[in-house]
């Protein structure tokens with residue numbers, strides 16, 4: 001069965017595009033591109049149409065990830081389209097939860113840091129007003145969480 005995952009942050013220019021790029025690379029590396037589809041969105045639409053923040057693109061590129069997505073705001077149709085909606089922090093969680101049209105949709109929402117196995121964190125911090133260290137910290141958490149998420153999904157995408 002095909003699984004569709006949507007990563008959500010605030011602006012969809014830093015954290016969630018990076019999560020999308022990291023997950024995409026892991027999925028391709030395991031030959032699961034026809035089984036797992038990834039996308040990202042933001043709860044704030046002010047950057048709609050923008051490429052990922054250049055600071056995040058640079059930091060991600062240094063680790064081998066090419067971030068090509070364009071920012072978009074999450075829409076109610078996303079609850080139909082996606083099997084899992086993975087949010088970066090409590091504010092995203094609350095905003096997305098408020099949009100959920102029914103209980104089944106609300107149950108699709110989970111926190112990115114719940115999939116971390118090497119790091120202890122309860123959210124992926126917003127790096128927008130931070131220095132370079134903030135972007136590296138975000139990538140450390142996202143690499144850890146994407147590996148955990150892929151492992152969690154393995155059983156769902158097997159033949």
Ligand code: 4NP
Nearest residue numbers: 009010011012013014015128
């Ligand atoms: P993101 O970071 O939610 O990780 O994409 C931010 C991007 C933009 C803003 C805040 C956070 N902003 O205030 O415009």
